[in-house]
Amino acid sequence: MLGLRHLPLKYRLPLIHGTLNLLGRAKARGWNKATGEGLAKGPLVVSAFFNESTGVAQGGRLSANAFRAAGYDLIEHDIRPCFKHYIGEGAELPGKGGVWYIHANAPEVLVALMAHDPAQWVDRYRIAYWAWETPKAPRDWILVADYLHEIWVPSRFVHDALVATFNDALRADLIPRLRLMPHPVPLPPPARHALSRAKFGLSDELCEALCLFDTKSSAARKNPWGVLVAWQEAFPEENPVARLTVKVSDLSDDRATERRLLAIAAKRSDIRIMDQRLSEADMEAYIGAFDILVSLHRAEGFGLTLAEAMAAGVAVIATDWSGNIDFMTPKNSRLIKSSLIPVSDPEGGYSMVKRDPMQVWADPHIFEAVTDIRQLTDQPALRKALGAAGVQAIRDLHAPWRHDELAALPFNSWL
Known part of the structure; x- marks a missing residue:
């Protein structure tokens, strides 16, 4: 082969x-x-x-x-x-x-x-x-x-x-x-968050939000486009106190996704693309350095990056469907309702999924994500409370x- x-x-x-x-x-x-x-x-x-x-x-x-x-x-x-x-x-x-x-x-x-x-x-x-x-x-x-x-x-x-x-x-x-x-999922040391912000160029003057995906895991399933739409609808003008980073792995085999991401970021100073490959330790620290993680995924078998963010005390906004709801609740995160639609990934890893009434995944409601993005970027105390509840939820997974x-x-x- x-x-x-x-x-x-x-x-x-x-x-x-x-x-x-x-x-x-x-x-x-x-x-x-x-x-x-x-x-x-x-x-x-x-x-x-x-x-x-x-x-x-x-x-x-x-x-x-x-x-x-x-x-x-x-x-x-x-x-x-x-x-x-x-x-x-x-x-x-x-x-x-x-x-x-x-x-x-x-x-x-x-x-x-x-x-x-x-x-x-x-x-x-x-x-x-x-x-x-x-x-x-x-x-x-x-x-x-x-x-x-x-x-x-x-x-x-x-x-x-x-x-x-x-x-x-x-x-x-x-x-x-x-x-x-x-x-x-391990619980990182509490000091990791503060130390990592400077290392990865994150500002203490901004509420830093993160969306991340690997093109090998299917952009259609991870749905970063939903996050980008929600961010732009939440903030029609560039936000001077909040910033979204889209961390993407392995764009080498998906130039169309690369061009689309760069075109969006070129128009907004509060949206940036990060495609640098990180070690396992640096990736863990990187996730934990943010204030918010947003995932409007269509499906997750578990949601490992969501759990890693929660373990680090990061407030998480995510689709209320599939594997992540085993550990995510309204008490420890912000969950976005969705409609179920047929699985469609004609160019990616789920193109082999056969047509079947059971084979559906989520179409998250963008308007709900818009509300939660605005709320969490504006309320540090709420982010802190969700982060603390998230840490306990991940501890229970052990x-x-x-x-x-x-x-x-x-x-x-x-x-």
């Missing part, structure tokens, strides 16, 4: 996933499906994209850190090299037996399984951590689910998306494998990852 990276996503993804599924189905004929038989005790191996800067990579690092914080010894295993070996089974998995935890979605888990001789993983208790952003998960994920003992998900929204797919395929037997495990809770789960039998 070399050379495909330059194709538009709407062509690239069907080719990649189609090829992987064909190869996977052929290889899986010789695999043993996940049962309680043939397993052996051994180490905890956590596989993730440890050296990358995507949301799924960050989620993998959070999981590994949470296991360690709960007292588990683990071996980190990077998934990326598996992509060189999915045909020839040349990858090496550390240790023997035990538990193999893979923080990646089904296509990447399939690559990890194919990259290793099945003898390396057949005696391991296998857990994957999946997320999805529409009301039905892809049907071809069922192929991979058969070889997993558990599937952990970050939100009830993702849980229900997988249940819908399993039921559609008459595979309700897979539903008991699902386990709700929210991302264990409950399933505490030692006593993890120790009661089935995987411990194989450590």
